[in-house]
Amino acid sequence: MTKPTLTITNLHVSVGDKPILRGVDLVMRHGETHAMMGPNGSGKSTLGLAIMGHPGYEVTEGSITLDDQDVLAMSPDERARGGIFMAFQRPMAIPGVKMADFLRHATTNVRNPERKEGEELIPMREFRKELKGKMEHLRMDVEFARRYVNDGFSGGEMKRAEILTMAMLQPTFAILDETDSGLDADAVRLASESIAEIGREKMGLLIITHHDKLLEHNPPEFTHVMLGGRIVETGGSELADELHTNGYDRIRKAHPEADALNQEMLSEEAVEA
Numbered sequence: 001m002t003k004p005t006l007t008i009t010n011l012h013v014s015v016g017d018k019p020i021l022r023g024v025d026l027v028m029r030h031g032e033t034h035a036m037m038g039p040n041g042s043g044k045s046t047l048g049l050a051i052m053g054h055p056g057y058e059v060t061e062g063s064i065t066l067d068d069q070d071v072l073a074m075s076p077d078e079r080a081r082g083g084i085f086m087a088f089q090r091p092m093a094i095p096g097v098k099m100a101d102f103l104r105h106a107t108t109n110v111r112n113p114e115r116k117e118g119e120e121l122i123p124m125r126e127f128r129k130e131l132k133g134k135m136e137h138l139r140m141d142v143e144f145a146r147r148y149v150n151d152g153f154s155g156g157e158m159k160r161a162e163i164l165t166m167a168m169l170q171p172t173f174a175i176l177d178e179t180d181s182g183l184d185a186d187a188v189r190l191a192s193e194s195i196a197e198i199g200r201e202k203m204g205l206l207i208i209t210h211h212d213k214l215l216e217h218n219p220p221e222f223t224h225v226m227l228g229g230r231i232v233e234t235g236g237s238e239l240a241d242e243l244h245t246n247g248y249d250r251i252r253k254a255h256p257e258a259d260a261l262n263q264e265m266l267s268e269e270a271v272e273a
């Protein structure tokens with residue numbers, strides 16, 4: 001059987017009338033880990049948000065498919081139920097909704113994509129057993145599931161909540177946007193270990209990161225470098241190592257046009273701010 005494949009072809013994305021992505025091509029297969037790197041403002045988060053169908057990010061050209069399904073024709077909810085998951089840098093808080101209740105709903109919806117609101121959820125006993133097992137595996141205190149979703153969570157706790165969500169939902173493809181998550185080194189290491197424990201080979205993983213620690217337990221088979229809204233280079237884990245050691249000077253010099261576009265987007269950002 002062929003592995004589920006997420007295929008992005010010539011993707012152009014704008015916010016308002018500002019073009020950000022300018023022709024991104026990327027093929028990810030289930031079981032692969034891809035690192036997306038690149039200097040600030042190059043378009044990494046925009047790619048994740050466009051894959052998830054964020055309404056502010058308009059696809060003006062190109063396609064995204066999950067096997068033979070047209071992802072761009074799906075609502076964000078359908079994309080999530082179809083097995084695409086994104087962990088955000090700053091996830092939304094839902095005061096009054098406990099983690100366990102949120103996870104029971106989300107897990108039911110992913111396992112039964114046809115389910116309508118109000119229809120039965122996964123039986124409580126079965127769900128509790130599974131949640132407890134996953135939390136023990138991730139060495140998390142069960143009390144955590146009684147807290148309100150992201151309400152007053154520290155940066156590290158938000159990350160833990162997202163990793164637990166990922167462990168429960170078992171998405172086909174997961175996008176982790178870690179770009180400026182402000183986690184300390186210990187929290188990043190814990191997140192890295194937890195992703196490895198969930199089993200990255202059971203998903204297709206796209207890790208957007210500036211941290212080498214996050215890739216420590218999850219060495220990428222593919223490293224992509226984004227500059228000026230395009231992927232300008234792709235290599236293996238040695239490319240991630242090179243960029244962590246030497247930064248982006250070599251890439252900028254090798255791709256002066258993309259570098260100029262990147263600078264332009266950043267200076268527009270400064271004017272808007």
Ligand SMILES: Nc1ncnc2c1ncn2[C@@H]1O[C@H](COP(=O)(O)OP(=O)(O)OP(=O)(O)O)[C@@H](O)[C@H]1O
Pocket residue numbers: 015018020038039040041042043044045046047056179180265266269
């Ligand atoms: N909602 C938005 N409104 C206006 N401009 C946006 C919006 N989202 C992204 N941009 C612009 O698009 C460009 C790319 O941003 P994006 O966040 O995708 O980059 P990034 O590579 O993830 O950067 P970083 O590493 O700094 O997180 C930037 O110039 C940014 O200002």
